[in-house]
Amino acid sequence: MQVLVIGSGYVGLVAAACFAEAGHRILGVDVDTAKVATLSRGESPIFEPGLDDLLRKHLASGALRFTTDLREGIATADAAFICVGTPQSEDGSADMKYVLAVAGQIGQAMALRPMEAKPLIVVDKSTVPVGTAAQVHAEIAAHTDRAFEVVSNPEFLREGSAIKDFLEPDRVVVGCRTDHAETVMKGLYQPFLDRSGGKWFRMDPPSAELTKYAANAMLALRISFINEIANLAESVGADVDHVKVAIGADHRIGPAFLNPGPGFGGSCFPKDLQALLKVGREHGQPMMTLATTVEANRHQKQVLLRKVKAHFGVKAGVPGPLKGRRFALWGLAFKADTDDIRESMALELIDGLVTMGAEVVVHDFAAMDAVKAKIGTKVRYAETPLAACEGADALLIATEWSQYRHADLDAVAKALKAPRMFDGRNLFRPEAMEAKGWIYQSLGRRS
Numbered sequence: 001m002q003v004l005v006i007g008s009g010y011v012g013l014v015a016a017a018c019f020a021e022a023g024h025r026i027l028g029v030d031v032d033t034a035k036v037a038t039l040s041r042g043e044s045p046i047f048e049p050g051l052d053d054l055l056r057k058h059l060a061s062g063a064l065r066f067t068t069d070l071r072e073g074i075a076t077a078d079a080a081f082i083c084v085g086t087p088q089s090e091d092g093s094a095d096m097k098y099v100l101a102v103a104g105q106i107g108q109a110m111a112l113r114p115m116e117a118k119p120l121i122v123v124d125k126s127t128v129p130v131g132t133a134a135q136v137h138a139e140i141a142a143h144t145d146r147a148f149e150v151v152s153n154p155e156f157l158r159e160g161s162a163i164k165d166f167l168e169p170d171r172v173v174v175g176c177r178t179d180h181a182e183t184v185m186k187g188l189y190q191p192f193l194d195r196s197g198g199k200w201f202r203m204d205p206p207s208a209e210l211t212k213y214a215a216n217a218m219l220a221l222r223i224s225f226i227n228e229i230a231n232l233a234e235s236v237g238a239d240v241d242h243v244k245v246a247i248g249a250d251h252r253i254g255p256a257f258l259n260p261g262p263g264f265g266g267s268c269f270p271k272d273l274q275a276l277l278k279v280g281r282e283h284g285q286p287m288m289t290l291a292t293t294v295e296a297n298r299h300q301k302q303v304l305l306r307k308v309k310a311h312f313g314v315k316a317g318v319p320g321p322l323k324g325r326r327f328a329l330w331g332l333a334f335k336a337d338t339d340d341i342r343e344s345m346a347l348e349l350i351d352g353l354v355t356m357g358a359e360v361v362v363h364d365f366a367a368m369d370a371v372k373a374k375i376g377t378k379v380r381y382a383e384t385p386l387a388a389c390e391g392a393d394a395l396l397i398a399t400e401w402s403q404y405r406h407a408d409l410d411a412v413a414k415a416l417k418a419p420r421m422f423d424g425r426n427l428f429r430p431e432a433m434e435a436k437g438w439i440y441q442s443l444g445r446r447s
């Protein structure tokens with residue numbers, strides 16, 4: 001099939017590369033000319049394991065090409081995927097301006113399609129509020145009399161494992177009204193479902209749109225819940241590692257996504273929760289568990305800072321004890337295996353420490369450039385995890401890169417002023433650390 005993928009960010013690029021891998025001819029589109037030039041050279045502008053190889057392979061085979069002009073591919077396309085951003089507006093709602101702009105561009109370009117062409121399947125893959133398929137339909141219809149159908153096909157990939165998630169999905173959700181649309185969508189996704197044994201769900205577009213928000217909200221809620229259990233475990237002398245394994249063994253609960261951490265971040269959970277809350281308000285349905293999840297996460301994002309302040313004896317409004325101290329910070333991305341720092345808890349931690357007069361030396365395996373571009377000289381940047389620790393009063397861990405888990409802790413202890421660690425990702429066991437002489441604090445375990 002011939003497919004336009006409009007928007008070449010985390011979702012669009014991965015979709016384009018994976019559909020090419022499945023044997024389709026893909027035209028990736030983006031308004032960012034620098035990005036299109038980079039991509040056309042076979043370089044990925046984002047860090048995503050496995051993406052570079054797929055891009056290079058399919059640029060070379062001719063299955064994949066990038067352009068700034070969607071009109072290039074519209075005449076013969078079977079489907080056009082809208083994968084542009086839906087960032088948070090000031091009032092919390094999803095900002096639809098990029099999606100609707102693309103819909104308008106598709107509508108105008110439709111004149112290039114022959115009258116007798118099969119209906120173009122226009123796919124909303126961006127995360128969009130209920131009713132967007134209808135809005136996109138209206139926007140396109142305002143410009144054309146050519147046949148098309150708008151389909152909702154939310155994306156469930158995670159950054160850091162995006163290629164695997166796309167090629168081996170748990171499920172594919174398609175909100176459509178006709179069998180033609182379902183056939184086109186199945187043609188694209190069936191190879192992936194065959195590989196993963198994942199499920200196919202056809203439903204109406206509003207249900208598909210709501211499914212996406214409900215899934216993200218449920219996952220966010222789960223993380224906030226285990227974070228609260230971890231916080232309580234510390235106070236009552238329990239160990240969250242035991243608790244999470246035991247509750248996860250109940251098949252109704254399941255073991256995944258129960259790792260306590262320094263609050264969820266990223267480009268999706270925070271904005272999607274706000275968008276769903278806004279939809280709830282608009283429809284007179286208070287989403288009370290979600291409102292609490294947002295609050296709980298705000299509190300959790302300060303968890304490491306609270307521990308550092310308590311340890312060094314910072315009293316309310318008296319920043320003295322942290323002044324002049326140096327902290328090594330491992331991990332800047334909002335999670336491992338990505339360069340994405342959107343809503344990363346590390347940035348809040350840096351803010352808090354620097355405001356109290358501390359110096360922060362940071363390290364990350366992929367997100368250093370993004371942080372440099374955002375906060376410049378507010379922190380110092382270390383080439384290696386060990387170099388970040390030289391002469392520091394403590395090591396803080398914000399991101400669970402597996403390389404940190406396997407670091408030479410004896411060398412790290414020597415580099416630090418004292419072997420002191422605040423581990424926001426529970427990379428190590430407290431008893432093992434204490435046996436090696438570390439002052440070790442983590443989440444939800446004895447310290």
Ligand code: NAD
Nearest residue numbers: 007008009010011030031032083084085086126127155159
């Ligand atoms: P992104 O910001 O990484 O990429 C969006 C891209 O769209 C940018 O490259 C931008 O230049 C381009 N763009 C904007 N307007 C355009 C236009 N008129 N024509 C062509 N290109 C245009 O965003 P993302 O992280 O890929 O997210 C895209 C959507 O997918 C969002 O709705 C998001 O919520 C959703 N989503 C994201 C993820 C994720 O892990 N990032 C996962 C599932 C769903």
Ligand code: UGA
Nearest residue numbers: 155156157158159223257258259261264265266268334335
């Ligand atoms: C999340 C969802 O998992 C995807 O299914 C969805 O497609 C995507 O949002 C989206 O809509 O954009 P992502 O944000 O890439 O994916 O990453 P996750 O692995 O879900 O992690 C989100 C946050 O939760 C991170 O800050 C992570 O550190 C945190 N987390 C995750 C925990 O603290 N504990 C866990 O057990 C799992």
